[in-house]
Amino acid sequence: MMYYRRMGGAGSDQQGSNRGMHVSLQPELNTALTALADAVEEFAARESLGGALSINLNLVLDELVTNSVSYALTEVEKPMLELRLRRDGDLVVAEVEDNGAAFDPFKDAPKPDTKKGLDERPIGGLGVFLVMQLTETAHYERAGDVNRIILHMKMET
Amino acid sequence: MANQSNLTVPSVEQDNAVVLCPTGRVDGTNVTILQGAVRERLEAGQANIVFDLADLNYISSAGLRVFLMAARDLQGQGGRAAFCNLSEQIRQVFEITGFDKILSVHGNRDDALSTF
Numbered sequence: 001m002m003y004y005r006r007m008g009g010a011g012s013d014q015q016g017s018n019r020g021m022h023v024s025l026q027p028e029l030n031t032a033l034t035a036l037a038d039a040v041e042e043f044a045a046r047e048s049l050g051g052a053l054s055i056n057l058n059l060v061l062d063e064l065v066t067n068s069v070s071y072a073l074t075e076v077e078k079p080m081l082e083l084r085l086r087r088d089g090d091l092v093v094a095e096v097e098d099n100g101a102a103f104d105p106f107k108d109a110p111k112p113d114t115k116k117g118l119d120e121r122p123i124g125g126l127g128v129f130l131v132m133q134l135t136e137t138a139h140y141e142r143a144g145d146v147n148r149i150i151l152h153m154k155m156e157t
Numbered sequence: 158m159a160n161q162s163n164l165t166v167p168s169v170e171q172d173n174a175v176v177l178c179p180t181g182r183v184d185g186t187n188v189t190i191l192q193g194a195v196r197e198r199l200e201a202g203q204a205n206i207v208f209d210l211a212d213l214n215y216i217s218s219a220g221l222r223v224f225l226m227a228a229r230d231l232q233g234q235g236g237r238a239a240f241c242n243l244s245e246q247i248r249q250v251f252e253i254t255g256f257d258k259i260l261s262v263h264g265n266r267d268d269a270l271s272t273f
Binding site for chain 2: 029030033034037051052055056058059062063066070112114115116117118119121123126127129130133134
């Protein structure tokens with residue numbers, strides 16, 4: 001069963017070692033996270049990412065895709081969820097786009113207080129916090145009716 | 158691959174605790190399996206649970222929330238949760254989120270069991 005379509009033949013929209021990968025994800029959690037894990041695995045193998053970076057890349061994209069599927073896209077008539085991965089020198093650049101209502105997770109999501117004790121710790125906000133902590137930069141922009149998140153992660157040396 | 162078949166939670170009773178060994182990946186699609194395993198023990202009146210994470214390859218915030226709730230619920234019924242055998246990545250996630258400060262984290266299962 002095909003979970004997603006690849007753009008440009010073998011998923012390449014650039015040439016050489018910087019060639020990227022573009023995957024359209026279904027707005028259903030199990031399908032989307034499965035396709036995401038497969039895409040990250042393939043990209044990690046292709047770009048020789050280390051194990052830790054590969055897991056962390058999967059993790060930060062998991063958190064964003066989960067939010068898109070569970071919140072942003074639930075009321076959208078024709079939901080769109082796109083993932084792009086590419087390498088730029090010693091950076092991995094990952095983009096997630098959805099066409100849900102405008103939402104900047106880095107500004108609008110609740111911030112967890114990591115100093116609070118077991119009893120006071122709120123349950124939410126961990127996902128976005130992990131994204132911010134595990135990336136070099138995490139940028140949000142609204143482009144037309146699309147939410148676009150651009151992440152930079154450093155290659156392991 | 159992230160789907161339900163990629164998480165099992167075998168358990169073993171040891172000393173005065175139960176050891177749960179989440180095996181595979183935990184994310185938003187299968188977190189209810191982990192949740193169910195914990196709830197079953199809570200409802201059975203189990204006070205102490207060790208989460209042995211030696212075979213846990215991946216966890217997202219969905220799974221972290223279950224750990225936090227489990228620790229809180231166990232404390233509420235006079236018990237405790239302890240965690241051991243964290244991989245490098247999971248240890249990093251615990252440190253970033255401050256879970257290493259609010260949860261009882263140990264190097265190996267024996268150390269975790271000895272805290273009860």
